[in-house]
Amino acid sequence: xxxxxxxxxxxxxxxxxxxxxxxxxxxxxxxxxxxxxxxxxxxxxxxxxxxxxxxxxxxxxxxxxxxxxxxxxxxxxxxxxxxxxxxxxxxxxxxxxxxxxxxxxxxxxxxxxxxxxxxxxxxxxxxxxxxxxxxxxxxxxxxxxxxxxxxxxxxxxxxxxxxxxxxxxxxxxxxxxxxxxxxxxxxxxxxxxxxxxxxxxxxxxxxxxxxxxxxxxxxxxxxxxxxxxxxxxxxxxxxxxxxxxxxxxxxxxxxxxxxxxxxxxxxxxxxxxxxxxxxxxxxxxxxxxxxxxxxxxxxxxxxxxxxxxxxxxxxxxxxxxxxxxxxxxxxxxxxxxxxxxxxxxxxxxxxxxxxxxxxxxxxxxxxxx
Numbered sequence: 381x382x383x384x385x386x387x388x389x390x391x392x393x394x395x396x397x398x399x400x401x402x403x404x405x406x407x408x409x410x411x412x413x414x415x416x417x418x419x420x421x422x423x424x425x426x427x428x429x430x431x432x433x434x435x436x437x438x439x440x441x442x443x444x445x446x447x448x449x450x451x452x453x454x455x456x457x458x459x460x461x462x463x464x465x466x467x468x469x470x471x472x473x474x475x476x477x478x479x480x481x482x483x484x485x486x487x488x489x490x491x492x493x494x495x496x497x498x499x500x501x502x503x504x505x506x507x508x509x510x511x512x513x514x515x516x517x518x519x520x521x522x523x524x525x526x527x528x529x530x531x532x533x534x535x536x537x538x539x540x541x542x543x544x545x546x547x548x549x550x551x552x553x554x555x556x557x558x559x560x561x562x563x564x565x566x567x568x569x570x571x572x573x574x575x576x577x578x579x580x581x582x583x584x585x586x587x588x589x590x591x592x593x594x595x596x597x598x599x600x601x602x603x604x605x606x607x608x609x610x611x612x613x614x615x616x617x618x619x620x621x622x623x624x625x626x627x628x629x630x631x632x633x634x635x636x637x638x639x640x641x642x643x644x645x646x647x648x649x650x651x652x653x654x655x656x657x658x659x660x661x662x663x664x665x666x667x668x669x670x671x672x673x674x675x676x677x678x679x680x681x682x683x684x685x686x687x688x689x690x691x692x693x694x695x696x697x698x699x700x701x702x703x704x705x706x707x708x709x710x711x712x713x714x715x716x717x718x719x720x721x722x723x724x725x726x727x728x729x730x731x732x733x734x735x736x737x738x739x740x741x742x743x744x745x746x747x748x749x
Contacts, residue, residue: 392567395470400462408456411451476505480512492520493502540573595743596636598669599661605640606659609648617653618675620644623660627669629740631720639716640671642709643736647675651733667742668722674735680728688734689714713738 449546470586479496486494498509544566551562606622612619629636640659647657655676666668689710710726713736717724722740729735 395473396463396466397464399469400459402456403462403466404459407455408451411447411454415447415451440443476500476509480505480509483509483512483516486521487516490524522709529725534596537577540569543569593630594633596629596631596633598629598636598640598671598740601633601672602640602659602661604637605644608641609644613648613657614646616648616651617655618648618651619654619656620648621656621658622660624662625657625662627661627663628672628743629669629720630743631740635716635719639713639738640673642713643671643738646709647734647736648671651675651677655733663742664739669740669742671738671740673738674729675733676729676731677733679732680734682728685726685728685734689724 435439442545476498479498484495495513496507496509497513500506510666547562547565547569551559583652602622603624606620606624644657644659657675658673660672662670662727714724717740718737722738725737725739727735731745
């Protein structure tokens, strides 16, 4: 937003005038002290006791008058030195700010890859430049994630539309086509598109709000999620084990239930028949609340596990095995944890599967934003 510029001196001019003024003021202080000392001299001319030697000594008044004249010249010279020297000194002091200003202008054009990387002592300017570079790093990561999300979302939403168009085109070319089968397929594709849209809206909603702050028990939220997922785990042949101990925290109860539900459904769906999924809650040593969900299943690498919170990235890649899920579960979990000021850690298990740990601040603990 453009704001009207107010008239006034720039930072360099103000600093120059400040340095010059300080130098003149210091000179005036010294000269005033000298003037005050000289006022204690006798007011009459001093002569020797030998009448044959007549030596006139300048009186106090003459000395003070000369001092006043010299003081004016000295102060004028100090003012000139202060202005000229202060101008160059201010430019030298403010030189790092010119690099910061140039970087800000470059970033304002949309280039987020530019960095200041200011060298020198660890002073205020260095810390300001490092903070700005860190801000650009965060912004670049955020914009990159947003671009990937937009590209993936458009791809995911285009897929069911393309399938629908293909099935309708086949039906037009084949009048004898079984319309019941066509309607069933269209219904499934439409259900997938609606589910994907709902998932996107939920993710956008979590991005747009701050979690309500109220006393909650993470064990209660996890217990409700376990009850909801139990039927699906039984259908898939996955053993679901729970160890839910009290874990007091502050946050939004519904968002925490959704977070636990997504973690458990991922643990069940990305598993093997006869595998196991574990869910536990408890307290941390510093009074926080912790939720841990682990499962057997596919072997992951450290780098692969870290990327699973990206939208539309599924455990087995972008290919869906059974038409369930949209690759947004862990992205939603990550956002819920973020708005609660907690931390999310994903570690691959040695025998396959993931070990996911969510840590939230306790009731009286500050948020880890």
